[in-house]
Amino acid sequence: MKADRSLDNNEKSLQGMLFHSSDFKSSDFVAGDRRYRLFYLDTMIELDMVQEHIIRPLLISKDVSVREAVSILEYDETDLLSVAAKALVEGKTVLQIKGEANLYLLGTELKKERSVNIPVNERVLRGSNEALVENLNTNLNLMRKLTKTPDLVVKFYMLGRRSNTKIAVLYLRSLANEEVLKEFDYRITNIDIDYVEAPGFLQELIEDKKFSLFPKILVTERPDRVRSYLMDGKIAILTDGSPDSLIVPVSFWAFFQSPDDYQVGWLFGSALRFLRIVCFLIAISLPGAYVALVTFDPRLVPFEIALTLQSSMQYIAMPPVLEAITMLVILEILREATVRLASPIGQTIGVVGGIVIGTVVVESNLISNMMVIVVALTGIASFIIPSYEMSSAARLLTIPFIIMASIFGLIGMLLSFLLVLSHLARKNTMGIPYFYSMISRDTVKDTLFRGPIRNLKKRPKESMAQDETRIRGSRGSAE
Amino acid sequence: MIHLEKISLNQLFCLVILTQVGVHVLTIPFEESRHSGYDSWMSVFIGGVIVQAVIIIIYQLGKKYPDRPLPHYISAIAGKPLGSVLNFLFAVYFAESSLMVAVSYSDVINRWVLFETPWFVLIGVSLIIGVYIASSTLRSMATITQTIMVLFLICFIIIFISGMGKGDWRHFLPVGTHGLGSILKDTLPAFWAYAGYELLLYVFPFVKHRKKKDILITMSLANGFTTFFYLLISFIVTYNYSESQLNSIPEPMVFLLRKFNWPVVQSLDILFMTIWLSVTTVTVYVYLFLSARYLALVGGEERKNHTLLVWIIGIVCFSVGVWVSDRQWMYQFANYHNKATVIFTGILPIILFLVSMARGKVAGR
Incomplete structure (x- = not known):
């Protein structure tokens, strides 16, 4: 719909377009022989800006065009009411001069934002402390x-x-x-x-x-x-x-990289990386392996350790599978509760969960203390993975592994590993393979280990960059 | 879409090794020592050399048709009707090899690890995993194989340390007394153990390479590695058991592992056999994949639905596999399979090569 020359008609049409929202406002002022009307959503605009940069200059300079008068960067003109309505919603102020069928769209939006903070979910020891914000x-x-x-x-x-x-x-x-x-x-x-x-x-x-x-x-x-x-x-x-x-x-391996790896020197960085991958394996397979060991193949462990296992399970009524699953579910409940709880009460969970449940469950012979150790280790291991999504994936996989282990023993563990592996290998993202084997020459430098920066001359293959070379000269002096 | 179907030389290396080694590892060098006794390691070695010769022939054949896999160009060599029949026979042979591996390893597991699990469950589980992996692309299979290579290396180390126990070097002496005849006789069972390299017939055009020669070198390295691995096992076993002991131990490797005491793991054999399952799975899925690919080209048009074909083959294998739980049957089956292996992995590629040479000559005139 085209804008009308009449101010009132336009106001009515705009009001109709915004379905008579209560925050739609207009205001009139006169400068010289011109009569102006401003339309705006008063919840969306910065009042100071409108007063200082639109109204005041227009009142002072009477004979110049609007563009020359207002001191606002975001400036636009239109004769379409629909465009004006959209601009209003975005926080712009719409200005019209009586007798002209032209609308001026002026950027005056109110910016409510928090300042740049330090990262909360991905903390590092070295490196920048800026995090993205909502704006x-x-x-x-x-x-x-x-x-x-x-x-x-x-x-x-x-x-x-x-x-x-x-x-x-x-x-x-x-x-x-x-x-x-x-x-x-x-x-x-x-x-x-x-x-x-x-x-x-x-x-x-x-x-x-x-x-x-x-x-x-x-x-x-x-x-x-x-x-x-x-x-x-x-x-x-x-x-x-x-x-x-x-x-x-x-690719799969990106989820195990953390900015820290590249800050602490490659030897220690590699150790960290390796630790994370081992922890991923622990998180998905430790309870399963334990169940397989105690139910199927106690022959596998040395005699003395078998005796220790035996003594810890002596009075436990539940089968190891159930023990493991129960403990894991308890752990998940505790974790979820800590996330949801208001922070002052959060510590209670630590006491109730860690001390009360942990000790009492063992003392009452519901769950063997070996299993408590195994599950605690599994839980902690899963939190080491830098990506929250990946650590959830690991925790989700634990239970199928336990079930497979309880049916087929260690063979079941191996079968589940193969299944997960083949699931990984057939995945693509954006038409690019998701999983690269860790022993292929191109990827090993930044997957299992974090190679020295000087050796990371090529970009990782997984992004299929147009230009593969990353380092053209590693330093001034000759090697 | 970005082209994903090519595999790297590294992946080819892993694929070939892991397809070659399989259940045979447990029986080496029992079968090879029927005639040659403690000289069986020579049979194993000669077997490897023969295989190397066949690999060179397959490579030459592949080089003539570098842009197509065997099932595509087989009709160009043997003619349309015969080509289709050959494709079908290859498909059957591969399906059967896959079944053979699944059955024999399920048998091993049934005897050593999971005594009470029903037979059909064991067969079913090993085939399902194989089918699931084989129904994906060559590239994803190669990626999985590469990862399984790590597990294979763990097994390699386990074998290596367990063999360092108490033994006697005099078991080898005097070298070569069994005579060349009996040593050569035993290269035949050794040859069966090397089957798996014939996957080059299919894979050749899908390997990323700079020079064609690289493929031959990689294949030779892979075969060399397998030969070395088999030789190592023969040495270790002969070092530990004398000829008369060996005559009554059909699965010497398992006994060796059981005998070995390691303070961290009580019975290495269970650990080994568990991890080894992943290696035999490679053989299962590679053969299933090949079988489906050959079957896809039987008759005129190429059948596009690879996943469906693999599942059908898998189900057929399963229904046959459930019936061969009787060990007597299994021996007969193995007998037949061994003959087929010689034909399909040795004789047929050579004949195809000769015919293609002859055709080339005729066309050249």
């Missing part, structure tokens, strides 16, 4: 500041039929793989949904298949981590209103 522009600003190159491309998508959420996609033009970009673009432009809840919705919507045991998209709140992936030729997705960034495409 998209702030996040983009952080990213641009870290990556000062025109090569960094920011592309906006609007997603959500009813929420109009802005999504920014970042990548380095000279590195990101064209095929992957095309695939990604295809996937994201074909989403038609009411609103998106980032990162959860997006993650599931752009993934290849619905069923996947392991996370295939890396979520991070650290700008420095986002940058390191951009530099590998990956794509980062930022969503307005979410302090998390999604990284695609990543």
